[in-house]
Amino acid sequence: MAFRQHILDSEGFFGPYGGCFVPEVLLPALEEMQQGFEALKEDPQFLSEFHQALHQINGRPTAFTPLPRISAAIGGAQLFLKNEGLNHTGAHKINHCIGQALLAKRLGKKRIIAETGAGQHGYATAAVCARFGLECTVYMGKKDYERQRPNVYWMELLGATVVAVEDGSQTLNDAVIAAFKDWVANPTSFYLLGSAVGPHPYPAMNTFFQKVVGEEIRSQCESLTGRLPNACVACVGGGSNAMGMFFDFLDDAEVRLIGVEAGGHGKQPGEHAAKLLDGQPGIFEGYYSYFLQDDGGNISNTSSVSAGLDYCGVSPILAWLADAGRVEFERASDEAALAAVQRLAREEGLIPALESAHAFAYAFELAATLTPADVVVINASGRGEKDLFITMRHFQEENLLAYARHLLQHQSQKAFAV
Amino acid sequence: MNFPIMAHLVMGYPSLAESLRSAEQYIASGCRILELQIPFSHPTADGPVITQACREAVEREQTRVEDCLDLLATLRQRYPEQEIMLMSYTNRIYHFGLKKFAAALLSLGVKHLIVPDLPVDSPIARQLEGITLVPVLAANVGEERLARLIDMDFDFYYLMSDFKITGSTFSLHPQLARVIAAIRTGAPQARIGIGFGISTPEQVRVVAQHADVAIVGSALIQAQQRGHLSQTLQTLVGYSAS
Numbered sequence: 001m002a003f004r005q006h007i008l009d010s011e012g013f014f015g016p017y018g019g020c021f022v023p024e025v026l027l028p029a030l031e032e033m034q035q036g037f038e039a040l041k042e043d044p045q046f047l048s049e050f051h052q053a054l055h056q057i058n059g060r061p062t063a064f065t066p067l068p069r070i071s072a073a074i075g076g077a078q079l080f081l082k083n084e085g086l087n088h089t090g091a092h093k094i095n096h097c098i099g100q101a102l103l104a105k106r107l108g109k110k111r112i113i114a115e116t117g118a119g120q121h122g123y124a125t126a127a128v129c130a131r132f133g134l135e136c137t138v139y140m141g142k143k144d145y146e147r148q149r150p151n152v153y154w155m156e157l158l159g160a161t162v163v164a165v166e167d168g169s170q171t172l173n174d175a176v177i178a179a180f181k182d183w184v185a186n187p188t189s190f191y192l193l194g195s196a197v198g199p200h201p202y203p204a205m206n207t208f209f210q211k212v213v214g215e216e217i218r219s220q221c222e223s224l225t226g227r228l229p230n231a232c233v234a235c236v237g238g239g240s241n242a243m244g245m246f247f248d249f250l251d252d253a254e255v256r257l258i259g260v261e262a263g264g265h266g267k268q269p270g271e272h273a274a275k276l277l278d279g280q281p282g283i284f285e286g287y288y289s290y291f292l293q294d295d296g297g298n299i300s301n302t303s304s305v306s307a308g309l310d311y312c313g314v315s316p317i318l319a320w321l322a323d324a325g326r327v328e329f330e331r332a333s334d335e336a337a338l339a340a341v342q343r344l345a346r347e348e349g350l351i352p353a354l355e356s357a358h359a360f361a362y363a364f365e366l367a368a369t370l371t372p373a374d375v376v377v378i379n380a381s382g383r384g385e386k387d388l389f390i391t392m393r394h395f396q397e398e399n400l401l402a403y404a405r406h407l408l409q410h411q412s413q414k415a416f417a418v
Numbered sequence: 419m420n421f422p423i424m425a426h427l428v429m430g431y432p433s434l435a436e437s438l439r440s441a442e443q444y445i446a447s448g449c450r451i452l453e454l455q456i457p458f459s460h461p462t463a464d465g466p467v468i469t470q471a472c473r474e475a476v477e478r479e480q481t482r483v484e485d486c487l488d489l490l491a492t493l494r495q496r497y498p499e500q501e502i503m504l505m506s507y508t509n510r511i512y513h514f515g516l517k518k519f520a521a522a523l524l525s526l527g528v529k530h531l532i533v534p535d536l537p538v539d540s541p542i543a544r545q546l547e548g549i550t551l552v553p554v555l556a557a558n559v560g561e562e563r564l565a566r567l568i569d570m571d572f573d574f575y576y577l578m579s580d581f582k583i584t585g586s587t588f589s590l591h592p593q594l595a596r597v598i599a600a601i602r603t604g605a606p607q608a609r610i611g612i613g614f615g616i617s618t619p620e621q622v623r624v625v626a627q628h629a630d631v632a633i634v635g636s637a638l639i640q641a642q643q644r645g646h647l648s649q650t651l652q653t654l655v656g657y658s659a660s
């Protein structure tokens with residue numbers, strides 16, 4: 001089956017999944033976006049503008065890096081990572097932000113709305129908005145606002161308005177809903193959505209803007225190893241980094257594609273965010289896909305140490321590829337992700353985002369079952385600086401508290417000095 | 419004659435029994451149409467008042483679709499002639515089974531269903547056999563789209579007063595006049611309701627100049643919360659179109 005062509009020509013349906021389940025008030029904006037995207041997809045001038053921006057702003061192509069020490073220690077497959085953390089603003093998200101912002105400009109939009117979980121999509125959106133002269137409002141669940149604080153600061157420095165959403169579980173799902181509500185009230189704004197989820201055209205559009213990741217992996221892997229990978233491994237929140245990595249390999253049946261979901265701290269509802277493994281089909285936030293939900297069709301809360309994976313839904317394209325058996329799904333726990341961060345730091349000098357660490361955690365297990373003749377590529381979707389306060393609390397809680405005390409003390413001394 | 423009011427409530431909020439009591443109060447005070455919402459954990463197009471009511475109905479009261487149908491059956495038995503419309507987000511009725519849900523509504527004398535996140539012409543909507551969906555339109559609906567909807571022969575159109583979520587401050591978007599004119603010409607027998615943010619008799623009066631029904635939701639939930647539901651109903655329903 002020609003998976004790639006099907007996705008590009010899909011008009012929003014991937015098998016039964018996808019669609020455009022939104023209030024009528026949003027249809028004009030989505031139709032305008034669909035038509036705009038259809039035109040851009042094949043417009044050589046746009047494509048060269050897009051790739052030039054990826055190069056000039058992001059420094060693409062990003063590095064393809066062997067992990068010799070960890071590979072040797074495991075004694076199985078040869079591991080490589082695709083370092084999307086080297087993108088400007090620190091994650092793959094900016095690839096689709098540049099694409100969507102260029103589209104927004106073409107449509108004459110002045111104001112951008114975005115949601116963010118880990119803050120990476122919001123940070124990237126804020127940066128491209130500043131660069132392209134667009135007004136920017138980012139919605140972020142209050143819990144994520146607190147745990148990904150460094151990114152809040154960067155967004156604000158870039159001139160974006162960051163709204164901490166106090167609804168519900170105060171995570172990504174609530175941010176998405178708040179962004180949709182803003183859009184209903186301001187349907188001439190452009191909603192710059194941050195993953196391969198949502199109504200048509202977002203899943204296909206963000207996949208299109210992210211597919212450069214897999215295209216680079218193909219040529220980098222071939223020139224370094226003389227072959228295609230045995231397996232590509234990516235973490236899955238909504239699915240944008242996974243689709244970016246997988247797309248180019250979908251029709252190479254010999255390349256295993258593995259998505260790793262957030263196993264959180266348990267298998268009970270509310271303790272994880274493994275929607276393809278534990279969810280059921282449903283229709284929510286504009287699209288038909290798998291969602292974590294109860295038997296009555298109410299959406300469940302999720303949990304993950306990584307804000308970017310802490311979400312109830314998943315790309316309808318991945319739902320379709322899961323049903324077709326083309327993409328396999330696994331889970332990695334909070335604990336395994338934290339351990340992977342520490343191991344990469346110590347043994348390879350790399351600090352991945354907690355989201356990406358889920359892919360590493362599973363890839364280490366997988367590598368152990370393979371041989372040194374095998375090649376496994378991991379998508380390091382982002383770098384780990386944003387997780388400062390989460391990882392530091394796990395690895396050096398005393399030092400974090402001491403630093404906090406120092407700041408407070410310093411502040412009160414200053415107060416006395418005045 | 420009183421101007422027709424469509425009065426909304428969330429089933430299961432603050433409890434099933436109390437929502438039944440509110441519905442009976444709505445009917446007693448002369449609300450022409452009841453709009454009964456099935457609560458959903460994440461109502462994506464509602465404001466804070468309805469969102470909170472939904473959350474409590476789902477989380478605290480554990481309201482199931484079956485419970486809502488039971489409540490509807492009780493109402494139907496007591497008020498065989500009362501016009502009732504159901505409202506739900508897609509996922510709850512999708513999970514229940516669209517065909518089964520449609521059959522249950524029809525057997526309880528309910529023909530109209532409002533599903534804010536289900537475009538009325540989506541393939542999935544066709545599974546709601548025998549049900550007449552109510553399009554929820556705003557002032558930005560395109561000419562072509564509107565013509566297509568009018569061709570589909572709906573008999574009730576729900577217009578959003580302005581670009582906002584439920585429970586916002588009331589205002590009437592000037593472009594709605596265009597939408598109303600097109601519906602009046604294309605579907606002269608269809609009724610038009612306007613809702614979102616209506617909370618005072620003055621606003622009902624404004625709506626009465628353009629539409630056939632004023633739809634009131636958040637304001638009634640708030641009145642119920644503050645213990646003055648009957649006064650609020652009286653002032654809203656009691657307004658006479660002269």
Ligand SMILES: Cc1ncc(COP(=O)(O)O)c(C=O)c1O
Pocket residue numbers: 091092093117118119120121194195196235236237238239240241242307308309353355356381382383
């Ligand atoms: C670094 C990083 N990786 C992965 C994700 C998960 O999103 P997606 O599955 O769309 O790639 C996020 C989301 O915030 C992220 O910041």
